[in-house]
Amino acid sequence: MIVVKDLVRQFKSGDRTIKPVNGVSFELGKGSLASIVGKSGSGKSTLLSLLGALDKPTSGDVVVDGVSLAGLPDGKLTEYRRRDIGFVFQQFNLIPNLSALDNVMLPLEFAGVRKSARLQRAKELLEQVQLDPEKHARRTNRLSGGEQQRVAIARALANEPKLILADEPTGNLDEQTGEHIIELLSSLSRDDNTTILVVTHDRSLAQKTERCFRLQQGRLTEEVRSGSRR
């Protein structure tokens, strides 16, 4: 489903050139649940943004269902993000003056879903991520970090994307809620055939994924598991 070919992203930092992603290649099948682990600053988030078409690689390509992202114009990339990608940001990136419901409804609005349908869908998603119904109408800047995290996950799931890219999805959650989110992502992968790639420091989450990659100095290696998770 997703093929990454020799992906390179480099930045200029003063006189130095840094390569947080340096020749990364891998493939993920449809419905797989994978994780990327690595130290802070190892380029995990940069790789995720390249896969999510938030950034363009210096070289290399990402091919999704046979379509090369490198060749797509900006308009098509926006459409790709809207239709095929669900992105959970490490910093949540919610719109602070909008309610939890409004935030979840945004991607649905951009996809042209009718108001009543998107309201219904947003409520279901917020319930799915276990956000108290009384907080659905609350502005997200008045929610706790964990609650914002759940709203961000609900928003990522809104348009039923083919690929969910999650940057530390359980980083701000308590153990119980974290478990629930992991179970939610697993069920999406298992039942809805959604491909999920998470970047995490959470070993328990990484261990529950089908495949686990380690990013070190811009290079990706896959950790070999003795048994299957499922």
Added chain:
Amino acid sequence: MSVLARSVGNAFRNKIRTAAVVAVLAVAIGLALAMLVANQAVGAKVQELNASVGTTLTVNPAGGQGFEGGGEPLTTTEAQTVASVANVTSVVGTKALRLQTASTTTASTGATTGTTQQAGPGGGFGPGGQQPTVSTNLTAAVDAGTLGNRNSSTGSTTQPTRTLPITATGTGAEVDSTGKALNITSGTGLGDYTAAEAKALVGSSLAEKNNLTVGSTFTVQDKTFTVAGIFDAGTTFGNNAVYVTLPEAQALAATPDELSTMIVTVNSMENVDSTKTAVQNALGTDKADVTQGQRNLETAVSSLNSVKNISLIAFIAALATAGIIILLIMVMLVRERRREIGVLKAIGAPNRTIGLQFVLESLVLVALGSVVGAVIASLASGGIASALISSNTTTTAVTRTQRGGGLAGAVPNGSLPGGGGFQGGGQGGPFGGASQLLTSVTASVSPGVLAAGIAAVFAVAIIGALVPALLTARIRPIEVLRGE
């Protein structure tokens, strides 16, 4: 939540800032609208002045004017000559007559009622020869008074108290002796002014004095005339008058082809001077005197044009200020919300949606600013426009007094010499009321003007919001998200 609802919500995200922005915008927009209104008011007045009296020349026989002087009369052939001069749009010939009440004519001249007097003492009304006296059954509406009796005295001999004659004018178009359209208050005009017909337009006070209404009849030189309309000239002297068609007046005077005066209309104010010279040359300096009685108005129009230009510049400046304010505010807002734009892009918002959201947000701010600004404009525009025009009029009046040697400029209605003779019981001339016209400008906030001004500000707001929003939206989302 729709884009519109989101935009309205964003406009009020920071209420104190929104209030400050609206206040600043309102002042700028209010000033712009006030200037636009002032500009329109002054422009309309300039146009009115130009259209009414600003572009006319008066041609009199050389050496003769009104009831005074001598020389040879003007002819219709000369009128055709003038009509062919460049920039002349129309030439209206007039033939002036004096209508003397039948009994007075008999008493003062001893002549048989009904005769036409081409020259001679004429009962002390001057030797002009321009205005033959014919008899009528009408009674003048103006009493002679001190001025009239003084005018009638010759040497040391004082004439007995008498009634004044009535001015009758044969005209080639529905205009008065200054070229201004007649203000017919009842009835109709005379139809074809180039054909002899026993119909007349009667001044309101003369009609009242003689109990005339539309359809009534009166006689001039034993010929019965029907009142076709009643007009109001705006002055007592002007309303003691009768207008007939030009050929009818020429027939009454028994001087076919003869004209007392020609009213020449020039196509524009700028061409008046050159056309005056051209007409003078075409007729010959020994044949005709060409006068431009509205010299003062030229100065006034020039000053008003300056005010118009200043108000236009002020309008543009205020509008530009409003535009810059909204532009800077939107640049600041977009800058402040770069991350939000990045998030919207990241979750699939098209550029046009982002652009629309910020445009709607700016329009909400401008709409609020415009409403408050329109209130300010409606309160301030009248005062600003009258302040601009009254100060301008004062300047003109002073200039006029200096130029005219005190003859004309200082009089309240701005009457000028050289237009209508010295008969009559009081002042009043063809250019009376010019100053009144200038000072009567009142600025009114017309919906069209307001809409045009606000539309301009909205256009600036749309551009001001769209450009920075789209520029930001074109950046890769990660650059915006990473930059914060």
